[in-house]
Amino acid sequence: MSNAEKMLTDHSYDGIQEYDNPLPGWWKWLFVGSIVFSFFYLMYFHMGADGRSVLEEYDTAVAANLRQQFQEIGELKPDHDTIVKYSHDPKWLVVGQSVFKSNCVSCHGTEGQGLVGPNLTDNFYKNVSKIEDISKVVAEGAAGQAMPAWKNRLHPNELVLVSSYVAAIRGKNLPGPKGQEGKEIPAWDESVTENEKPAPTTPAGKG
């Protein structure tokens, strides 16, 4: 402290004097550190690396949440009964719809009415004759991958639920740009082997 006394400047303002003390080292280096940190932060988040923007992180969180929600229904099998069951479950149809909207609308249209891909709301199908064929087409693709295989890109449950959604929009007969493709097939066989009636669900509508 005595050192500080020696370092008094010759300034005096209304009697107020000032020491000529140097900047505290920790202060100086934390200041420099905060500037250096900023450069690294900027590089990490804003140099275009995948998955680091706010919206990308959000999409990841939404996807993870969808998976978490599936814990309730366990792992679904892409078989006849399961697809039929969930095609009547409004709560899970919403999830199927969301998968459809994130992955399928660019070819099949926002409502499934068809775009470059076939109309999914009429009774004509190219690669489907039974309800469980839907999930096969979704999983493996079709038409030489004009319809891509989704089995590695979708959660198995998402695969089943989007199949249920596609099954459910049949019959809406929305007018699409391409007209009828493939052959007309009979209505879905909705008989369920076990007594797996669609569970009573809370209506998604608002009271």
Place this chain on the structure above:
Amino acid sequence: MSASAHADRTDERSHDAALAASGPLEEFRYDDAIVRMFSLATVIWGVVAMLVGVIIALELVLPDLNFGFSLLAFGRLRPLHTNAAIFAFAGNAIFAAVYYSTQRLCKARMWSDLLSHLHFWGWQAIIVAAALTLPLGLTQGKEYAELIWPIDIAIAIVWLGFFGGNFFMTLATRRERHMYVALWFYIATIVAVTVLHVFNSLVVPTGLFSSYPVYAGVQDAFMQWWYGHNAVAFFLTTPFLGLMYYFLPKAADRPVFSYKLSILHFWSLVFIYIWAGPHHLHYTALPEWASTTGMLFSVMLWMPSWGGMINGLLTLRGAWHKVTSDPVLKFFVVGITFYGMATFEGPTLSVKSVNALSHYTDWTIAHVHSGALGWNGMMTFGMIYWLLPRIFQTGKLWSRKLAEWHFWIGTVGILLYIVPIYVAGLTQGLMWRAIDDGGRLQYKDFVETTLVLMPLYWGRVLGGVCFLAGMVMLFVNFVMTWTLRPAKYEDPVYTAPRLSSHYVDEPAPESKLQGVLNMAKWLDVWSQMQWHRRWERLAGLFTVWVIIAVVVASLFEIIPTFLIRSNVPTIASVRPYTPLELAGRDIYVAEGCYNCHSQMIRPILSETKRYGEYSKPGEFVYDHPFQWGSRRIGPDLAREGGKQSDVWHVLHFRNPRQLTPGSIMPSYDNLLTAPLNFGTIQQRVQAAAFLGAPYNRELTEAEQMAREQAKQIAEGIVKQNGPAGLEDKMVVAVVAYLQRLGKDLFAPPPAASPAAPAAPAKPVATTASVEPKEKP
């Protein structure tokens, strides 16, 4: 800059010669009457601001406390509280500090007594006008910038014309060669507040008391928080640092710790602060680059802020024994400590991931009160107690003991206030984001997250009452010390030589470095900051550098925000409000709904699950002013449209607790009875059209259209078994507005423009994640 300073230093004339060049002795007196006036105003408005604070704190636990008077509802009184605390209490404290210290630091009386008085009375008139207009719902709807445009013009005149003019002319006529650091901070205050106030307040008037800001949506939000954050910087920080630099060494009778630190933290503070505003808008529709810039500059701001704290606390080295006995120093020590805590918390809150939790919660409220009560309040109290014996020439306070009591009850009051509110903020933030094992919101009903806060809100009331009690003690001490004043104030005459125009700076120090490059020697000399000494005697140059620092930093953010079109991608389906909706929006703004309801859904999972698809920049292009809000005392309303029926809203306005038990929203029964003024709707539409809303039929038939829509809504309400006769009442306009909120994003694009799809790339999450709201 340093080049010319360097050139000066080559001139090797002696320092003594410079001193000998001083002009003839002059006599002058200090104007302490104006300091007495500003001090009194500080104390009176302090009581008012804190009393209103206690009232609105009570309204949050007793929502019917306004007894149905809209004049006294939370949404209208909260702006009164914030404006009174900032501009009336802190404002007058700043002026008292500036007028007392500037005269002494300049060895000059304030340049013009007339300007001093115009400043004082002008400012008090502005405060009175604010206190009358805000409860009447006359507001611009932007936080801390609510005052209507005629008052805004008065502020610009009084602030820059009267206060700034007087201050800078006093600098120009000073008899002290160099400007002390307190004056630097005053310069920065006057310059920056002028720039901020003027550019945030640009409006298109729609009447004598009403206007729309020229900015819309994202840009309005950006400007508002550029202003709002820097109001904290240049109204609540820099002038109080100036205050500290004068009154603390005076009261402690110790030299300031470090001159070099003063220089460095002053310039870094002034330059860096300006950039930090966007940290108020993390995760919003503001472009991410701006948000990141705001965060990083806030992080960099940590040390510049702490420079002030260090210089304050270390100035007390060797004087700590005085702190135990002197209430003035006690106030200063606690004030500076709170400054240090708040300026560490600020950068912390600006970190995006922290902000994701804290934003919209009471954490923000706790943060600003630790700053406002702890830093601004305690520094002001310390200053006033120091001033009282001097400006009233009594030699001592009426009661030192009462001042001690004020210190303790004030300190306890701050803690009683902020601790429960920090807890409230964390609690609510964590409840909002809680997701259960099934991946769904754990607390689906918003009001659940409000009810748990009630005991904490009572704690705040108690803390507020303590702090107010301390304020009243100061008022009593003020008045009683005044009664001890002499029959006639002494008005001593001081003498000092006039500054000669000729001055030679001290020569630059020699570098002690040896065996290094010249560049290193030059840097060594530069880092000793002798060059800054020259700036300190050139007030004009100094001011120009401050203006450059403030303006350049501002333009770096403002220009890209306004010019880069991709910041706000157009959404074809977003249409302007109908005339009735526009009128309803203006009522929403006037009632101050934004004080409790945000309209900005962030892309955060728990948030889109609760409220719906996150908000897009293009959704707000017709929003003058933006109404994103900063605090969710009630739920977000960005996607309120269509969530409830019209009759639900009507009944909810009449009695919120009937439909949502535990709701703390006041009743807006008056909206069901007050007539809607259809006559002004055409004017509103015209102003909106002027600001870019593409209207057609509305330009001539706005009133007719509004009446048609109102009739339609009123009939619908009757069909839904609601009350009849609402077609000419305010409530239909507000309902029309609320039912429109957030719907355009999902509307089909207008047939005329079949261009790009209007909806965003991924409307996915919406359907997937919005859960049906639980009905009471």
